Amino acid sequence: MKEFDHEQLKVFLAEHAQGDLLSWANELKLMNLFGLSCNSADELIMTSGFLPSRYQRNRHMISTEQQYQLLKSQVAVVGCGGLGGYVIEELARLGVGRLMVIDSDVFEEHNLNRQLLATIDNLGTSKVDAAVKRVKQINPAVQVDPRQIAVGLGNGVELLAGMDVVVDAIDNINGRLDLEQICHQIEVPLVYGAIAGWFGQVGCIKPGQRILQKLYANWTAGKGIESSFGNPSFTPAVAASLQSAEVCKVLLGHGGLLEERILSVDLLHMQFDDIPVQ
Amino acid sequence: MIQVNVKLFASFRIGRFDREIREYPQATTVADVVKELGIPEGEIGILLLNSVHVDLKRQLVDKDVLAIFPLVGGG
Incomplete structure (x- = not known):
């Protein structure tokens, strides 16, 4: 300036x-x-x-002072697929000033049924590049930092230190557990989301809580029920919107969070259950 | 016999039930309940006994509330 x-x-x-x-x-x-x-x-x-x-x-719902606070905030979205596409869209429209978007993948045809950033024309091209283009079209004030890499224990601390919030939009359990460990180490809140078919889970994990370690304690290897159910268009949109609302409240220090509990979303029976996790 | 309030979530409700009070012999474990319900162990995500996370080996007592969630890992 x-x-x-x-x-x-x-x-x-x-x-x-x-x-x-x-x-x-x-x-x-x-x-x-x-x-x-x-x-x-x-x-x-x-x-x-x-x-x-x-x-x-x-x-x-957001004062000019709070809007300014959002502009000065930085959020990392780990994964730019089903959840990540919607989270990036919503945080950009909300006015979060800096977004680090992370995904090592390119778009494939099977992403088109649900991933907001996937289009016929960008098949085979990088997901983070699509995120940059989309955000420029909807809110040019947002500075997007694209990283076409995978986040792991080896690079996560350096990459994510200094963020105000990290959003879990990863598509595998191992990556999620690593992300929780990284966020615990750098003392940054993690907004968790996971989906499978009609079902989803969302939570807000403050440093020190290690909720995912408990949630996935019985997990040894492999995918969840998403491998048999797939994912439709609406489940990622619902879970991602719940995650975006949590991010907004963490950034503004406002409202009540899904802390030490998870929200279980069942769109087949249309039931939302608030589950305490101690 | 003991009475256990079993709550199932997400895909585990399909073809089973949402919640039921079920009777089991003394010393029944979480693994026994899971097996009796025909739930594959590899599909199990969260197991909460009276809101606290437990593993499959935990023994149940009368009036316990057991919640069983499938493993959800997609994004």
Whole structure:
């Protein structure tokens, strides 16, 4: 962000804002006039007590101060498939300013039934690149850091240290257990989600709680029931939306979390069970 | 005999039940209940006895509440 005249900014906002809202067209003018990125423009607008109009429908549940807090937050989404695609979409629209998106895979045809980022045209191309393109289209203020790698015990601490929240959108149990260990070590909250067919589980794991170690204590190897049920379009959307709500509340320090419990989602019988895990 | 409140979740409900009070002989273990219900051990995820995580070897007592979840690992 280059040096600029705060007085000039004040005048610009007073002239172009409607109430305290600044339209996208006027934010673009502001970016051109001051040579700003969208992220920096959002920041200046909000710290001046105005709100980019893109966020106006957030405002009755999220104040301008909280919107600014989201802009200054960074979240890692581990996995850009079924869960990850929706989580990235929702966090970008919410206005989380920095997203690290991690996935070593490329899109395959069998992803098309449920993965938001998968399209006919991007089959064979990297999932993290699709995430970058999508976020640019829906909220250019969000800075996306794509990593086409697998996260494991060898690289996880270095990669994820400093995040405000890590989202588990991984497709295997071993990776999840590693992720919990990494988050425990770097003291970052982990928002857990797992799906199989009509069913899902979601939870919020604060450092020190090691819930997954307990949940998967009887696991030795292999996949869960997703190997026989597959995954339809709606189950990842439900689980990912529950995860995004948890991320929002962790970032804002607001509301009640799924702590030391998991929410078991059964869309076949349409039952949600809140299970304490001690 | 002991009475155990057995709660099944997700796919384990299909062709079985949501919750039932079932009678078992003394010294019945979680593994015995799982076997009696025809649930493959490899599909078992969470086992909660009175809200606390247990393993298959745990012996049940009268009035226990046992919740059995399948292994869910997809993303």
